[in-house]
Amino acid sequence: METTNRLLDIEEWCDTLSKILQYYADIPYCYGDVKTFMIISQDRNHFMLLHEGWENRRHVYGTIVHAEICHEKIWIYYDGIEDGITDELVAAGVPKDRIVLAFHPPDVRQYTGYGVG
Numbered sequence: 001m002e003t004t005n006r007l008l009d010i011e012e013w014c015d016t017l018s019k020i021l022q023y024y025a026d027i028p029y030c031y032g033d034v035k036t037f038m039i040i041s042q043d044r045n046h047f048m049l050l051h052e053g054w055e056n057r058r059h060v061y062g063t064i065v066h067a068e069i070c071h072e073k074i075w076i077y078y079d080g081i082e083d084g085i086t087d088e089l090v091a092a093g094v095p096k097d098r099i100v101l102a103f104h105p106p107d108v109r110q111y112t113g114y115g116v117g
Contacts, residue, residue, distance in 0.1 A: 013069055014044045016092040020085050021049045021065060029053070034060045045069050073115050075102045086114065 018040060025038040032055030039048040049064040065085060066077040074094060079085055079101075086099055100115040109116040 010069060010072065013074055013089075013094055016089065016094065017047045017067060017069075017074070017085075020088050020092075021047055024049055024064065024081060029060075031055045032058075032060065036064070073098045073100050073117075075100045077102045079103065 018038070021038045025036045027036070029036060029051060032053060034051050034053030034055060036049065036051055039050065040046070045068055047065070047067045047069075049066075050062060051064060052061050054060065062080075063078055064080045067079075067085075068075045068077065074089065076086065076099065086101070089099055090096055096113060097115045100117050101109060101112050102117075104112060106117060
């Protein structure tokens with residue numbers, strides 16, 4: 001029974017990540033012809049948000065968020081959102097110890113208040 005509950009939690013996390021990233025993808029870029037794309041891998045383990053387009057004669061391309069659901073945790077590899085997405089994940093019911101701020105070195109993660117890996 002516990003395995004089933006964990007699988008349900010992970011499915012909810014997928015939905016939660018999708019909703020959070022879609023919210024940010026829907027915010028229009030202020031300058032130029034730049035679009036924001038939400039990319040979710042077919043197995044729903046990797047989640048990315050990125051900008052691509054042109055601002056004047058300059059090509060704009062960059063990752064805004066990259067997260068992965070792996071080993072029953074949400075690993076955040078990059079979070080370029082101003083306030084980050086972690087508070088939104090916690091507010092949606094994801095336990096803090098199930099969120100790993102993977103952009104911090106492993107020896108620093110124990111001090112973040114989130115999961116260590």
